[in-house]
Amino acid sequence: MNHNRMRIALGLSAASVLAVAAPAFAQDGPASSDDEIIVTAQRENRSEVSRGGSLGALGDKAAEDVPFAIKSYNAALILNQQPQTLGQVLENDPSVRTTYGFGNAAEQFVIRGFSLAGDDVGLDGLYGIAPRQLIAPELYSSVQVLNGASAFLNGAAPGGSGLGGSVNLIPKRAGNDPLTRVTLNYTSSAHIGGSFDWSRRMGDNGEWGVRLNGVARRGDVSIDDEFRSTYTLGGAFDYDSGPLRLSLDLGFQRVRVAGLRHKVTVGTNAIPRVPKADANYSQPWTYTDLRDVFGVAKIEYDVADNAMLYASFGARDGMEDGIYGGITVLNATTGAATGNALYVPRTDNNEAAQAGMRVKLEGGGLTHEINVGASITWQVNRNAYDFLYGPGFAGFATNLYDTVEAPIPASALVGGDLNDPFPVSRTSLWSVFASDTIGLWEDRIFVTAGLRLQSITQKSYAYSDNILAGIVAGDRIGEYEDSGVTPVFGIVFKPIPFISLYANRMQGFEAPAPAPTTAGGLPVVNAGELFSPAKSTQYEAGAKFAYAGINASLAVFQIDRPRPSAVASTTVPGSVVYGLFGEQRNKGIELSIDGQLAEGLRLIAGGSIVDARLRRTQGGVNQGNRVPGVPKYTVNANVEWDVLDTGLTLTGRVVHTGEQAANDANTLHLPSWTRFDLGARYVAVVGGKPLTLRAGVDNVANKRYWASAFDAFRPDLLQGAPRTFKLSASIDLQ
Numbered sequence: 001m002n003h004n005r006m007r008i009a010l011g012l013s014a015a016s017v018l019a020v021a022a023p024a025f026a027q028d029g030p031a032s033s034d035d036e037i038i039v040t041a042q043r044e045n046r047s048e049v050s051r052g053g054s055l056g057a058l059g060d061k062a063a064e065d066v067p068f069a070i071k072s073y074n075a076a077l078i079l080n081q082q083p084q085t086l087g088q089v090l091e092n093d094p095s096v097r098t099t100y101g102f103g104n105a106a107e108q109f110v111i112r113g114f115s116l117a118g119d120d121v122g123l124d125g126l127y128g129i130a131p132r133q134l135i136a137p138e139l140y141s142s143v144q145v146l147n148g149a150s151a152f153l154n155g156a157a158p159g160g161s162g163l164g165g166s167v168n169l170i171p172k173r174a175g176n177d178p179l180t181r182v183t184l185n186y187t188s189s190a191h192i193g194g195s196f197d198w199s200r201r202m203g204d205n206g207e208w209g210v211r212l213n214g215v216a217r218r219g220d221v222s223i224d225d226e227f228r229s230t231y232t233l234g235g236a237f238d239y240d241s242g243p244l245r246l247s248l249d250l251g252f253q254r255v256r257v258a259g260l261r262h263k264v265t266v267g268t269n270a271i272p273r274v275p276k277a278d279a280n281y282s283q284p285w286t287y288t289d290l291r292d293v294f295g296v297a298k299i300e301y302d303v304a305d306n307a308m309l310y311a312s313f314g315a316r317d318g319m320e321d322g323i324y325g326g327i328t329v330l331n332a333t334t335g336a337a338t339g340n341a342l343y344v345p346r347t348d349n350n351e352a353a354q355a356g357m358r359v360k361l362e363g364g365g366l367t368h369e370i371n372v373g374a375s376i377t378w379q380v381n382r383n384a385y386d387f388l389y390g391p392g393f394a395g396f397a398t399n400l401y402d403t404v405e406a407p408i409p410a411s412a413l414v415g416g417d418l419n420d421p422f423p424v425s426r427t428s429l430w431s432v433f434a435s436d437t438i439g440l441w442e443d444r445i446f447v448t449a450g451l452r453l454q455s456i457t458q459k460s461y462a463y464s465d466n467i468l469a470g471i472v473a474g475d476r477i478g479e480y481e482d483s484g485v486t487p488v489f490g491i492v493f494k495p496i497p498f499i500s501l502y503a504n505r506m507q508g509f510e511a512p513a514p515a516p517t518t519a520g521g522l523p524v525v526n527a528g529e530l531f532s533p534a535k536s537t538q539y540e541a542g543a544k545f546a547y548a549g550i551n552a553s554l555a556v557f558q559i560d561r562p563r564p565s566a567v568a569s570t571t572v573p574g575s576v577v578y579g580l581f582g583e584q585r586n587k588g589i590e591l592s593i594d595g596q597l598a599e600g601l602r603l604i605a606g607g608s609i610v611d612a613r614l615r616r617t618q619g620g621v622n623q624g625n626r627v628p629g630v631p632k633y634t635v636n637a638n639v640e641w642d643v644l645d646t647g648l649t650l651t652g653r654v655v656h657t658g659e660q661a662a663n664d665a666n667t668l669h670l671p672s673w674t675r676f677d678l679g680a681r682y683v684a685v686v687g688g689k690p691l692t693l694r695a696g697v698d699n700v701a702n703k704r705y706w707a708s709a710f711d712a713f714r715p716d717l718l719q720g721a722p723r724t725f726k727l728s729a730s731i732d733l734q
Contacts, residue, residue, distance in 0.1 A: 010662060034685045038647045041683045041690035041732070045649070047077035048596040049604055050091075051544070051551045053144035054125055054168055056153035056451065057371050057433050059358055064544050065446060067490025067502035069147040069590065073173065078137050080651070080681060080694060082185055082726045084217070084230065086121065086135040086167070089143050091655060094606035094636035095165070095332040095590050096145065099629070099708040099718050103324030104259045105132040105288050110710050111165030112147060112559060113612040114628040120157035122168040124249065124296050127158050128350035129314035130169055131253045131292035138195055139234040139251055140214045144168040147590065148557060149538040151509040152452045152488035155375050155431045156533070159187050163508035163536045163561055164586065171249040171296070173236045174199045174209030178518055178734045184726035185217065191228065193217020222724040224280040227258040243302035250295040252470055258287040262325050264400065266715035270332035271668050272400055274704040277722035281327060281403045286341065288322035311355035318348040321406070323388070327398055335400035340393075341409060345421050346383035352376070354432075367439035371450070376430040382423050384416025384463065385517070415463030415517070422474050422584035425514065426459045435488065446492040455483035456511045460528050478530040484509055486535070498547040508536035510563055515578035519566035519714075525575045534580055538560035542590075550595035558587045560615075565664075567618050583616040584627055600642035607635040614664065625666040629710025632658040647683040651696070652676070662709040662717070673705035675720065689731055696726040 016390045050065035063070050073089060083089045087098035087107040097110045101117075109116040123130040137143065146153070154166060179199040186192050199211040211234075218229035231254045238247040261280045266272070275281065284328040294316035301309045322344060327337040356373020382506045389395050390409035398404040416424060435450025462471045471477060490504035512531040515524050542555035563584040566576040592606030612627035626632075635656040642649050655675045662668035680698030702723035709717055 032369040033688075035645075035688050037685050037688070038234060038683045039171035040214040041249075041692060042642055042647065042649065045076050045080060045681065045683070045692060046602060046604070047080050047604070047638070048074050049551070050074065050142070051546065051553075053142070054170070055146070055433060056125055056150065056155070057356070057373060057452070058153065058369075058437070058448070059371070063349040063551075063553070064494070064500040065492060067446075067504040069540075069542065069553060071592070071594075072142040072144040072170075075141045076465040078140070078143070079183070079730065081679075082187065082694065082696065082728050083137055084228065086118075086137050087170075089137050090145070090167070092604060092636065092653075093145055094592060095147055095608045096636050097631065097634060097708060097709045097710075100263055101133075102716075103261050103262050103286075103326045104133065104138065105674060107135075108161070108710075109167065110629065110708070111145075112557065112583075112608075113627060114164030114559070114561065114612045115161045115710065116165060116167060116322075117161040117721070120162045120166070122166060123294070123314060124298065125154065125168060125314065125354065126312060126314040126352040127155070127377055128327060128352055129294050129296060129316045131255075131290065131294065131316070132318060132348070133288070133290055133320070134255050134257075135169070136215060136230050136232045136253055136255070139171060139213050139232055140169045141172040142170045144170065147539055147555065148504075148732075149506040149508040149536060149559065151454065151486040151507050152433065152435075152450055155377075155452065156429055156454050156456065156486075156509040156511065158377055158379055158427055158429055158511070160510040160512050163510060164244050164559060171236050171251075171409070172197070172199075172211050172213055173235065173238055173247065173249075174201050174211040174609065176206065177203065179732065180734035181731040181732050183728055185726070187217075187219075188723075188725040189220050191217060191219035191221050193219075193230075203241075205241065207236040207239055208595060209236070209240070211236040214225065218664075220248060222278060222722045223261045224278045225259045225281075225284070226261055226280055229254075229256045230254070239470050245300040247298045249298075249448065251293070253290070253292045253294075255290040259284055259717065260286060260325070262286070263711070263716040263718050265324070265326060265328040266332075266662065266668065266717060267328040267330050267337075268332045269667065271662060271717070272329050272332040272335060273672065274706055274719060275401055277699070277702045277704040277720075279401075280398055281409075282325050283339065283341070283397070283406060285408055286323050287324065288324070289320065291319045293317045306360040308358045309356075310358070311353070313353045316348065316350045317430045318350075320344065320346040327400065328395075329400050329628055334566075335402070337398050337400050338395035339406060339511060339605060340395040341388035343386040344383060345389060345418060346381070347421060348382075349380045351378045353386055353461060365440070367443060369437040369439075370435070372434045374430070374432045377428065378424075379427045380423055381425045381427075382421040384418045384421045385414070386411050386418055387413040389413075419637045422461070423459050424463060427511065428457045429511070430455050437491065444494040448488065448490040450488045452486050452488075453483065454486060454509050454533075455481065456509060456533050458514075458530050460514050460530055462528070477528060478514070480530050480532060482532050483490065483624050484533055484535060485583070487684075491498040498545060499543040501542075502544070503541040504538075506538045506540070507540070508559075508561065510534055510536070512580060519576050519578055522566075523575045524566065524578045525569045525572045525712050526577055526655060529578070531580055534562040550593070550597070551566070552593040553591070556588070557590075558585065563614070565618070585615050586610055586612040586627070586630070591656055600644060602640045603638065605637035607633060609633045622664045622666070625664060628661045628663055628715065629708055631660050631672075634658065649681045651679040651681070657707070660709050668715055670706045670709050670717070673703065673707065675703060675705075676700045686731065689733055691729065691731045694726070694728045694730075698724040698726070
């Protein structure tokens, strides 16, 4: 890292902030007016969690009225914490941990011990429309997290993940008050950028709304020689008058990551010591380029006071290009390793739609909310690959602690057309659903029951020619269509107004990913094979509390899921066969609490305990062992304190993750780790406008730690981020 450059950037940023803030102290206006502006800005700047959100087939619901665990993180939290990715927002959730995919920057999230891929993050209830791999969070008004299986609520996720929970992004829309906000920000060591947020309502009764957002930031981050740039633009247009509501949300995102510090594969019988917190063991020629254009159109119409029709349609055109890197440590003491790379060009064309009707009825001492509808998703993936491993897949020599800069290795295996990738998979999912939520005893009891019939069609195509089999690249080599019914049953009981007791039985429905080309570094003999959809089953019970600004919830759950794995091939030495050979059972307890504990003192906190075990393994090998990468427990706590009558807010966060197994045999483990973050923000008045200055430090102690061992096939370790300084200044001009 260039420390002189870091000091210069910090100095310039601090000087700029002080220069902008200076007029606040010379402001000649009524003190009470300034005080009112400051108090209002502090209140609107509160980082908060709301209990409720969109529940797919059931619509928008308050958490206390549904038998599921759901919460939403607001736009103020995103603005205050200055996250650059969705994963950094979800660091606030005690039940979620973030890791990467193979060699690239693709974030995936571990919820209740199961993976949620970036491909399966929802955008206003639709799958496949949000950007994959990395999502810039500034375009969204809330990030909603639903813990638990959700195949009935949202339909099956096309990527086959999300069995332990789902994430849904709600785009920003125009509010009732005009907004013109400009933000400048800096992240160490030299990442500088800015954003704007403009919102207006127009028309005689404010029926037309427009909101525009833009973000531009680039530069080196706190990991040595890791460069990131992000450019996003979003536009939200809506109409709300009488029974008709229309909206159109459009987005553009371009992201580049160069020199990504990738995961580390363990090729020895010991976990290597953690390198320096800011160390980077990647090669300078590794990169990821991502470009997405996406949008969602939505209509709602109230056909009566108690009946609504709705429909939405979304589409995404995505492009990726990158050389991804990786290393396998062969000597845990010295750090000696071999490196490799993979070049992947890819494009995606996705569409999704849903429509339905919601009717509310009342009579005979009962209330009913009936939901019927359908959804459909189409996805076309075009990609190719080039394994840059060199002759004999030998890779190149390097070292975890003293990285050797190597030339790009020669091709070892090529699949597809690298210059013009053709389709390698086509996926379509459709479903129809119906549910009824019955309210009894003056709506102190809600009983929800429903069914969703789901069908998945997948087609796979050959990457390369196979002369012996008479297959030409691009030929269809696999296809299946299968369907299943995923029921839901849940009950909510409110013995007193501020306590809800609940239970549910839900299922997950997944189209397992096609067999990959490699697993655990070995070739897969049935690469590209498609597998029939699999169901997971969840049982959950819990309690929720909401009183005097405090929200709390407690949940216990069990989820059983067929588990993909690779076993040694009996026909091709040195190869493996991939399939759904085992089962995974995750049992756990979750506790969360948030709200205002006292005047100006707010808390977002919680913890979870997950016992994830391997079951029904091949030949009983590793039977009963812990699932790799699933921490025994996790704990989070965020605190904000408004120092009274000063415009100053102090913030702090602690993130603690328990021990993790790092391989199926449970002979390797990652120790627990704890990270502390500190920050402050100050509201001043400049020209009668609120100016908010923010400063934060993540990982204050610059602790070095292995954050995650989550991976489908091998011990892959992700190192935690080093100490990171953040500064920003926002002024609301309207």
